[in-house]
Amino acid sequence: xxxxxxxxxxxxxxxxxxxxxxxxxxxxxxxxxxxxxxxxxxxxxxxxxxxxxxxxxxxxxxxxxxxxxxxxxxxxxxxxxxxxxxxxxxxxxxxxxxxxxxxxxxxxxxxxxxxxxxxxxxxxxxxxxxxxxxxxxxxxxxxxxxxxxxxxxxxxxxxxxxxxxxxxxxxxxxxxxxxxxxxxxxxxxxxxxxxxxxxxxxxxxxxxxxxxxxxxxxxxxxxxxxxxxx
Amino acid sequence: xxxxxxxxxxxxxxxxxxxxxxxxxxxxxxxxxxxxxxxxxxxxxxxxxxxxxxxxxxxxxxxxxxxxxxxxxxxxxxxxxxxxxxxxxxxxxxxxxxxxxxxxxxxxxxxxxxxxxxxxxxxxxxxxxxxxxxxxxxxxxxxxxxxxxxxxxxxxxxxxxxxxxxxxxxxxxxxxxxxxxxxxxxxxxxxxxxxxxxxxxxxxxxxxxxxxxxxxxxxxxxxxxx
Numbered sequence: 001x002x003x004x005x006x007x008x009x010x011x012x013x014x015x016x017x018x019x020x021x022x023x024x025x026x027x028x029x030x031x032x033x034x035x036x037x038x039x040x041x042x043x044x045x046x047x048x049x050x051x052x053x054x055x056x057x058x059x060x061x062x063x064x065x066x067x068x069x070x071x072x073x074x075x076x077x078x079x080x081x082x083x084x085x086x087x088x089x090x091x092x093x094x095x096x097x098x099x100x101x102x103x104x105x106x107x108x109x110x111x112x113x114x115x116x117x118x119x120x121x122x123x124x125x126x127x128x129x130x131x132x133x134x135x136x137x138x139x140x141x142x143x144x145x146x147x148x149x150x151x152x153x154x155x156x157x158x159x160x161x162x163x164x165x166x167x168x169x170x171x172x173x174x175x176x177x178x179x180x181x182x183x184x185x186x187x188x189x190x191x192x193x194x195x196x197x198x199x200x201x202x203x204x205x206x207x208x209x210x211x212x213x214x215x216x217x218x219x220x221x222x223x224x225x226x227x228x229x230x
Numbered sequence: 231x232x233x234x235x236x237x238x239x240x241x242x243x244x245x246x247x248x249x250x251x252x253x254x255x256x257x258x259x260x261x262x263x264x265x266x267x268x269x270x271x272x273x274x275x276x277x278x279x280x281x282x283x284x285x286x287x288x289x290x291x292x293x294x295x296x297x298x299x300x301x302x303x304x305x306x307x308x309x310x311x312x313x314x315x316x317x318x319x320x321x322x323x324x325x326x327x328x329x330x331x332x333x334x335x336x337x338x339x340x341x342x343x344x345x346x347x348x349x350x351x352x353x354x355x356x357x358x359x360x361x362x363x364x365x366x367x368x369x370x371x372x373x374x375x376x377x378x379x380x381x382x383x384x385x386x387x388x389x390x391x392x393x394x395x396x397x398x399x400x401x402x403x404x405x406x407x408x409x410x411x412x413x414x415x416x417x418x419x420x421x422x423x424x425x426x427x428x429x430x431x432x433x434x435x436x437x438x439x440x441x442x443x444x445x446x447x448x449x450x451x452x453x454x455x456x
Contacts, residue, residue, distance in 0.1 A: 070449075070452050118406070122403040122404075122406060123403075125399070125402075125403040126403050126404070128399070129396075129399045129400045129403070132392070132396060132399060133386060133390060133396065133400065136390035136391050136392040136396060137389065137390050137391065138391060142389055142456075143390075145452050145453065145455070146386045146389065146390065146453065148452070149382070149386060149449045149452055149453055150383075150386070150400060152445070152449060153379070153382070153404065153445055153449065154403075154404070156441060156445050157403075157404045157407070160407035160434075160437075160438050160441065161404075161406050161407055163407070163434065164406060164407035164410035164411060164434065165406065165410065
């Protein structure tokens with residue numbers, strides 16, 4: 001697809017996502033019923049869970065593209081990996097900011113070393129390392145390879161981190177949607193959550209494509225800048 | 231296969247010989263370990279905490295920090311005078327180079343980890359006697375997993391402009407499983423609990439070490455290719 005095409009797609013997804021975000025905020029503030037036990041604070045769930053879902057999606061894409069990049073050495077794959085990693089970092093930051101806000105009221109503490117919190121925090125650090133490695137090499141090709149290795153090792157480590165942290169007692173609420181015997185969430189809450197998942201995924205896709213087009217333009221500019229010299 | 235084995239042995243021999251002759255890294259790591267033990271001793275208020283209760287965690291922390299100090303310099307000497315190019319252009323497969331580096335580093339770190347164990351047992355008056363063989367096995371598995379990750383990322387950080395300062399940022403987030411399983415098992419064994427209670431931890435530590443070595447052996451070629 002041409003850069004202009006990617007940008008058109010990006011604009012479309014982002015506008016849809018932003019419009020959806022207004023809808024999601026309206027739903028979660030005014031429409032959905034208040035949860036009995038946790039009260040008003042539970043409404044942050046409609047931002048927190050979609051952001052977590054999106055960050056894991058983004059990190060999955062980044063790790064997958066990194067792996068295939070090392071194999072095929074297609075520039076496009078590296079570009080996709082870096083854009084997805086950036087999106088993953090942004091959404092993981094949202095998760096790490098909204099979680100403690102809820103935790104302070106529901107748990108009485110901003111932070112605890114619960115498996116999902118810990119995993120998100122560590123993944124956040126892995127991808128900070130990803131960008132540090134990328135930017136710390138003189139040869140960009142080398143930076144791309146190093147970053148891909150960081151992403152892959154990070155992905156391999158996820159099950160170990162998860163299992164190890166489960167060794168400690170878990171405080172995090174149990175899943176209410178992805179369960180073998182179907183969701184236990186009341187209808188309106190489930191609807192709001194699903195809208196949230198859709199909206200955040202659209203926003204991620206929009207941002208991802210914008211970044212992808214930008215990376216494409218940047219490499220094109222690099223190429224043009226180098227041409228007269230050679 | 232035997233050629234592969236010979237190649238690995240040749241590089242291990244070279245690295246161990248270099249270390250035996252220069253004693254650079256082993257001295258630094260050993261001194262670090264003993265001094266960390268001294269400092270840790272004064273960081274514990276014995277009126278509120280029993281040193282024995284936190285000793286296992288401190289041993290693993292000393293191992294990680296001290297290990298990073300030594301393993302971070304794995305490629306330093308060879309990178310300085312371009313000798314590593316020679317190793318890379320030799321007909322040895324890249325994964326053999328990685329495995330050899332891991333074995334050499336492991337030998338070094340395992341020696342240091344036994345020193346750490348002895349020093350901490352002395353400083354914190356730990357009763358490690360009955361479970362000593364198992365504690366040594368656990369330290370070996372932990373050292374192996376750590377060395378595999380740290381060697382891979384030492385190759386990465388040596389290739390960057392930031393050098394060794396980047397290494398902790400890359401390695402620490404990945405070490406959580408090692409610390410959880412390692413401290414969980416050694417701590418209980420030092421308190422005289424039976425091995426059955428920590429068998430799960432030890433198995434997971436072994437799986438972690440295996441995965442780290444395998445991942446490093448596969449990915450190392452992408453780090454050093456030029």
